[in-house]
Amino acid sequence: MSIELYQGDITTLDVDAIVNAAAPALLGGGVDGAIHRAAGPDLLAECRGLPEVKPGVRCPTGEARLTHGHCLRARYVIHTVGPVWRDGLHDEPSLLANCYWQSLRLAAQLGVEAIAFPAISCGVYGYPIPQAARIAATETTAWQRAQALPSRIVLVAYDTANFSALKQALAHARPASIA
Numbered sequence: 001m002s003i004e005l006y007q008g009d010i011t012t013l014d015v016d017a018i019v020n021a022a023a024p025a026l027l028g029g030g031v032d033g034a035i036h037r038a039a040g041p042d043l044l045a046e047c048r049g050l051p052e053v054k055p056g057v058r059c060p061t062g063e064a065r066l067t068h069g070h071c072l073r074a075r076y077v078i079h080t081v082g083p084v085w086r087d088g089l090h091d092e093p094s095l096l097a098n099c100y101w102q103s104l105r106l107a108a109q110l111g112v113e114a115i116a117f118p119a120i121s122c123g124v125y126g127y128p129i130p131q132a133a134r135i136a137a138t139e140t141t142a143w144q145r146a147q148a149l150p151s152r153i154v155l156v157a158y159d160t161a162n163f164s165a166l167k168q169a170l171a172h173a174r175p176a177s178i179a
Contacts, residue, residue, distance in 0.1 A: 011038035082121030
């Protein structure tokens with residue numbers, strides 16, 4: 001069992017599933033756009049085929065949806081929609097935690113051994129990086145204490161600020177037995 005940190009492009013990782021920090025429509029932009037570009041046009045077609053739960057929403061905030069990886073190394077893409085940061089008093093922490101739990105639950109159901117997460121909600125959604133990193137570290141550590149799969153979780157930071165915040169948060173959250 002391991003939780004690893006990686007700084008770089010999530011689309012290049014050799015894992016069973018990558019998590020896409022998506023918008024509710026699942027149609028691209030930010031990390032979502034990078035994943036769509038790397039996966040190729042079939043990912044967009046598959047996303048368009050997912051049912052809308054209301055107009056323009058295929059995945060509500062805090063939930064997760066599954067597609068294939070198409071041209072990615074990963075077999076699956078688990079799309080999750082993080083909360084837009086307002087002030088921390090509008091359920092943002094629990095919604096962000098739910099993104100991790102719902103993605104990990106779906107991965108475990110699929111038998112995924114290795115999964116990679118980006119910094120959910122830290123881009124245009126404006127979630128403060130230190131708080132988001134603490135939630136990522138706490139939730140993934142708690143998951144691995146209770147569940148066998150995924151046995152390898154990679155927390156991916158695109159830049160040094162996210163990497164530093166994740167490293168610090170993970171040092172405080174994980175038990176000595178998790179690498």
